[in-house]
Amino acid sequence: MDGICNQLLNVKGMVVEDACIVDSPLRPVPVLEVRVRPRRGMLRCSRCGRRRHGYDRGGGVRRWRHQDFGCWRVELVASMPRVDCPECGVVVASVPWAEPGSRFTRDFEAECAWLMGVASQETVGGFLHIAWRTAGDVARRVAERVKASMPSPFDGLTAIGVDETSHRKGHTYITVVVDHERHRVVRARGELNHWVSWASHSRIPEIVELSKKIRRRRPDILRTIRLGCSNARLEASDDRIKVTIRMAYGFHHVDNLIALIMLRCGGLDIRLPQPAI
Known part of the structure; x- marks a missing residue:
């Protein structure tokens, strides 16, 4: 039973002690309440993340909203022990299913963030049954x-600069990429110069005037080719950011707005939860 519940809840390092449906007048809907605890020997400090000895069981009982099971809302409930950390002091232990300080499991937060990147405010709130400003807090985390x-985009360059012994695989790859970029710019410069020279000797006044404009903007044109950026791409990104800002109406902190822009426009690799094997 414990193994099946662990697979359904998609959480490693957890022991399921009990599960029951709680239907009380204090709740708007019935909730599937699953009582859990971390496995023995898995206690870690919630601040530094290192394994620590248990201090006591005085952290109290906490709840985390998990992904729904069909039409049933699911909550994980656990008594939170405290650990004695030489660096952080006596603090509540971390749990394998949620980030420190969060009221939601990691799977729930991943699902929420993915939906916020592709769906509207009404879809996110209606499907997950959470307030929009709460979804903003989830997006930030x-x-x-x-x-x-x-990884940083400079990690590869740093590794090559430090590791002289493995020199020549990564260095050769980067050299090939740089040479390709230079060849593309040199070729574009040659073709652009050839066209401008031809157009400037044209007998068509409009073509001659166009060649003068291109000659003045030649550095900008070559820079666009080298960087692979254009006004069209920037305008599209700007429009998408403006739409995202309108979506973020109701967030209580600007960091949540920035996080939503990162989710929808920043190219972050946000994925739906995958089965923990």
Whole structure:
């Protein structure tokens, strides 16, 4: 039973102690309440993330909203022990199913962030049954987590600069890429110069005037070719950001707005939860 519940809840390092449906007048809808605890020997500090010895069971009982099971809302309930951390002091232990300080499981937050990147405010709120400003808090946490896990675009260059012994695989690859970019710009410059020279000797006044304009803007044209950017792409990004800002009406902090822009426009790799094997 414990193994099946673990697979359904998609959480490693957790023991399911009990599950029951709670239907009380204090709740708007019935809730599937699953009582859980971390496995023994898995206690970690919620601040530094290192394994620590247990201090006591005085952290109290906490609840985390999990992904729904069909039409049933699901909550994980656990008694939170505290750990004695030499660096952070006596703090509540972390749990394997949620980020420290969050009221939602990681799977729920991933689902929420994915929906916020592709769906409207009404869809997110109606499907997940959460307030829009709460979804903004979730977006901020997920965006920070994903950005922290993404490699820096300079990691490869740094590794090559430090590791002289493995020199020549990564260095050769980067040299090939740079040479390709230079060849493309040199070729574009030659063809552009050839056309401008031809157009400037044209007998058509409009073509001659166009060649003068292109000659004045030649550095900008070559820079666009080198960087692969254009006004059309920038205008499209600007329009999408404006739509996202209108969507974010109701957020209580500007960081949540920035996180939503990152989710919808920043190219972050936000994925739906996958089965934990």
